[in-house]
Amino acid sequence: MARMSWQEACQLDDSLASLDSLFSLAPDYARTLTGGLTNRCWKIVLRDGSAYVWRPTTHITQAFSISRIQEYQILTTIEPSRIGPKPIYINGHGLLVEWIEGESLTKGLSFESLLKSLVRVHSFPTARIPIAPFNYTARVDHYWIRLESRYKSEAYQAIYHKWRQAPSLVPVDLTLCHFDLAGYNMVDTPLGHRIIDWEYASIADPRLDLALCIDIAEESPYEAVARYCQLRNLIEVDDWIAGVQAWQPRATMMALLWYLLAHQLWGDEQYLSQAQQLLEGL
Known part of the structure; x- marks a missing residue:
């Protein structure tokens, strides 16, 4: 700094x-x-x-x-x-x-602790938060429209059109979602773990937030979703696993477009490399 x-x-x-x-x-x-x-x-x-x-x-x-x-x-x-x-x-x-004074949890944060923080975020009453719900298609369309034509190769176009619609799933209650919850956005303090950088937060399908969290942490979706459901006392574990799996390629595509837009704005080749890696994973 x-x-x-x-x-x-x-x-x-x-x-x-x-x-x-x-x-x-x-x-x-x-x-x-x-x-x-x-x-x-x-x-x-x-x-x-x-x-x-x-x-x-x-x-x-x-x-x-x-x-x-x-x-x-x-x-x-x-x-x-x-x-x-x-x-x-x-x-x-x-x-x-x-x-927020404390130690960054970029390193050494257990996935169990991360899940507990995610559950805490998802447990906030949403009725008192005066914002419109997150619109996945509108967000990825926004990223795509902002991109210059040099980024719209056939491969990227195919992935964008394949995954731009939200999945048809068994409905669940929308929750507060952070959308970038990982150790690098958490601080260990005397009050416990606190969360920073809420700029992407919204009211949304918690399965999308969980999918993003699992992907960032590189955890098994089956075990992670099962433990999440246990922490929230949810009994429809299979439905939640199916929901997270349906959201995962869409979450990856959204992140891919974010990295392409970041490369356009800053020119850092690491962003383009990250987008290409995500494309290969899809």
Whole structure:
């Protein structure tokens, strides 16, 4: 993380200047945060030692259909649980949230602990969260439309058209979903494991969120789904396994389009390589 004075940070990212009226004194310093793939965020430290994270709204967030307002509404609703960061302030330039102090769980997090956190997310009442449900087809269509023609090879077109519709499944209740739950988005704190980076979170089919979680962790879907159902006291295990399996190729295709769009925006060859690997897996 690159540390710099507040004035230097504001010159580098003018969205930070929109926070000046929020602080009685200029912050002590700011750091760019590494690890987030979607957008450059900032850690802001005040003179009294309190710290925050600034999550700006940019052309990058717009390209990935990320709404800071939706993120703020979700974090506000779940704030009493302390599972996520407390939202502090939102404006047209971005979202300010608390900095969660603790140890990153990028390494050493057991899949059991990950599943328990996922179940906790899926257990929040959705009626109090004022957002529209996630639309899978609309999201992958958004990614596809944003892509330049050079990315729309016959192979990518075939995969996109094959998996762009949501599967026909036995219906389940929609839940709050994080859509990027893994150790790199979790922090070990005195209050237990807490979750950060809620920018993709939405109200959706929990089987899609579970499929993404299983794929990131590279776990067996049969054992993972069975344990998830046990943790949630669900008895229709076979239906849940079938649902997760139906969502898995669609989750992979959605991730594939994300990596292609990321390559278009940043030019990092690792993104294109990752997309090609996912294509081979489909």
